[in-house]
Amino acid sequence: MSLKFFKPLHDFFPWLLQQLNVEQKGVFFFCFLGFLALLWFFISNSNKGLPPGPKALPLIGNLHSLDPELHTYFASLSQTYGPICRLWLGKKLGIIITSPALAREVLKDKDTIFANRDIPAAGREFSYGGNSILWTPYGPKWRMLRKVCVRDMLSSSTLDSVYALRRRELRQTISYFYNKAGSPVNVGEQMFLTILNVITSMLWDGTVKGEERASLGAEFRHVVTEMATCKIPNLSDYYPGLAWFDFQGVTKKMKVLVKRFDKIFDSMIDQRQKLDRNGVGQESKDFLQVLLKLRDEADAKMPLSMIELKALLMDMIIGGTDSTSNTIEFAMAEIMNKPAVLRKLQQELEAVVGKDNIVEESHIKQLPYLYAVMKEVLRIHPTAPLLVPHCPSETCTVGGYTVRKGSCVFINVWAIHRDPSIWKNPTEFCPKRFLDNKWDYSGNDFNYFPFGSGRRICAGIAMAERMFMYSLASLIHSFNWKLPEGETLEVTEKFGIVMKKKMPLVAIPTPRLSNPKLYE
Numbered sequence: 295m296s297l298k299f300f301k302p303l304h305d306f307f308p309w310l311l312q313q314l315n316v317e318q319k320g321v322f323f324f325c326f327l328g329f330l331a332l333l334w335f336f337i338s339n340s341n342k343g344l345p346p347g348p349k350a351l352p353l354i355g356n357l358h359s360l361d362p363e364l365h366t367y368f369a370s371l372s373q374t375y376g377p378i379c380r381l382w383l384g385k386k387l388g389i390i391i392t393s394p395a396l397a398r399e400v401l402k403d404k405d406t407i408f409a410n411r412d413i414p415a416a417g418r419e420f421s422y423g424g425n426s427i428l429w430t431p432y433g434p435k436w437r438m439l440r441k442v443c444v445r446d447m448l449s450s451s452t453l454d455s456v457y458a459l460r461r462r463e464l465r466q467t468i469s470y471f472y473n474k475a476g477s478p479v480n481v482g483e484q485m486f487l488t489i490l491n492v493i494t495s496m497l498w499d500g501t502v503k504g505e506e507r508a509s510l511g512a513e514f515r516h517v518v519t520e521m522a523t524c525k526i527p528n529l530s531d532y533y534p535g536l537a538w539f540d541f542q543g544v545t546k547k548m549k550v551l552v553k554r555f556d557k558i559f560d561s562m563i564d565q566r567q568k569l570d571r572n573g574v575g576q577e578s579k580d581f582l583q584v585l586l587k588l589r590d591e592a593d594a595k596m597p598l599s600m601i602e603l604k605a606l607l608m609d610m611i612i613g614g615t616d617s618t619s620n621t622i623e624f625a626m627a628e629i630m631n632k633p634a635v636l637r638k639l640q641q642e643l644e645a646v647v648g649k650d651n652i653v654e655e656s657h658i659k660q661l662p663y664l665y666a667v668m669k670e671v672l673r674i675h676p677t678a679p680l681l682v683p684h685c686p687s688e689t690c691t692v693g694g695y696t697v698r699k700g701s702c703v704f705i706n707v708w709a710i711h712r713d714p715s716i717w718k719n720p721t722e723f724c725p726k727r728f729l730d731n732k733w734d735y736s737g738n739d740f741n742y743f744p745f746g747s748g749r750r751i752c753a754g755i756a757m758a759e760r761m762f763m764y765s766l767a768s769l770i771h772s773f774n775w776k777l778p779e780g781e782t783l784e785v786t787e788k789f790g791i792v793m794k795k796k797m798p799l800v801a802i803p804t805p806r807l808s809n810p811k812l813y814e
């Protein structure tokens with residue numbers, strides 16, 4: 295693996311050695327060896343009772359052998375060390391879980407202990423100091439934020455009430471593809487913009503209009519992409535004592551990005567408050583209006599501060615965009631790879647929607663094969679392959695081994711979803727396996743849980759389902775898709791907290807509906 299993130303330390307030592315004479319260098323060398331021996335002693339004794347794992351080096355632990363594709367690397371470790379293993383990430387203890395039984399022990403039996411997060415330095419920055427739902431520790435504040443999110447913003451009835459926004463944005467995308475018929479288009483990029491526009495419309499649709507809306511979309515895409523590509527691993531996370539130095543500049547970069555978000559949020563809040571004061575836009579209830587109202591009314595014991603309100607806006611944008619659009623992109627690639635699946639989907643859509651009609655969200659419930667396709671994509675390419683790491687609030691045991699308070703617990707859902715003892719032909723994309731409704735992702739089945747499980751299960755499942763099914767059905771029903779001449783299709787993954795396709799899917803749409811008016 296690349297040791298690039300040690301570069302600042304590496305540059306420092308030659309400079310130090312140049313300042314010393316030969317004798318001083320000798321003393322320095324022996325002191326350094328003594329220091330390493332001591333560290334070695336402490337580290338080898340610090341593994342007592344812990345799960346098995348590869349040998350760690352003093353100071354750096356196992357950082358030197360980490361592969362950036364963490365999900366596959368962790369899966370290979372579990373082949374050697376078993377379903378629970380340990381890894382030293384600098385000073386931090388990492389625990390990797392790779393079996394349904396142990397995932398259940400962590401996420402169900404000991405859910406309250408593991409319902410915390412190990413917040414990375416970058417996460418702290420983009421969540422206004424850890425104030426978002428994603429990073430807030432388990433407790434009354436998290437419960438209040440989660441309630442606001444799930445009940446007031448992402449419940450089925452609220453989502454029903456803003457269907458018109460989803461429809462408007464998706465129809466714009468379909469019309470864009472229609473105008474590009476016969477030419478290559480970047481499917482993932484367009485889907486990202488669609489989802490982003492849907493989410494920002496839900497947040498402040500009544501607040502901002504016209505050209506300003508379009509330019510905001512471009513600005514957000516830039517910032518979200520920058521955040522997603524931020525350096526992992528970050529030394530500050532593994533040596534908290536060194537966090538202040540921010541050797542790789544991650545925190546500094548995040549501060550700049552968050553400032554840009556913050557300016558946009560301030561401007562939206564300002565505009566919305568002005569509209570409300572003047573009594574304009576009362577009938578168009580966007581989430582910002584709902585949140586500001588909640589803030590005014592909030593029960594004094596647990597008020598919703600302006601920082602928490604902004605962190606909630608950030609949760610929606612960061613949690614909802616990449617996750618959903620990357621899943622749609624993987625789905626399109628897998629479907630194009632399997633013409634029989636594409637045919638079956640189109641037949642189902644023709645029977646339910648018809649070629650003289652466009653897909654509406656109300657059709658979704660009548661499309662069982664499409665539902666099976668979604669489940670299969672989430673099995674083979676779970677968006678968060680290691681979930682979002684959990685962190686125990688007290689030392690406990692899992693599978694008979696000690697898991698210390700403050701460890702970083704990775705649940706390798708990606709590996710469980712490809713375990714041949716659970717799944718027949720696990721690497722094959724085969725939606726049929728979900729047709730009998732045997733598996734669901736409500737978090738009760740630890741063979742299949744792409745949205746996680748327990749208290750910290752994804753807060754946006756209802757929104758993800760709607761956006762995924764409605765978008766994919768519209769893309770597949772409205773167009774035939776093929777690759778540009780000479781291109782080959784691949785579905786290679788690139789690890790990240792949100793996993794993405796390594797190479798973007800570029801494909802050519804050809805309209806297939808009976809009437810050009812259906813694309814307007």
Ligand code: HEM
Binds near residue numbers: 440682683
């Ligand atoms: C295909 C789409 C999506 C997938 C696969 C997905 C998956 C996940 C996973 C695995 C977690 C972590 C669960 C855990 O740690 O145990 C999570 C958390 C979360 N997701 Fe999603 N998600 C998706 C879409 C969305 C959307 C559309 C939103 C909101 C608009 C959203 C909001 C959140 C939030 C707020 C959390 C943090 C929950 C907490 O810590 O209490 N997600 N998601």
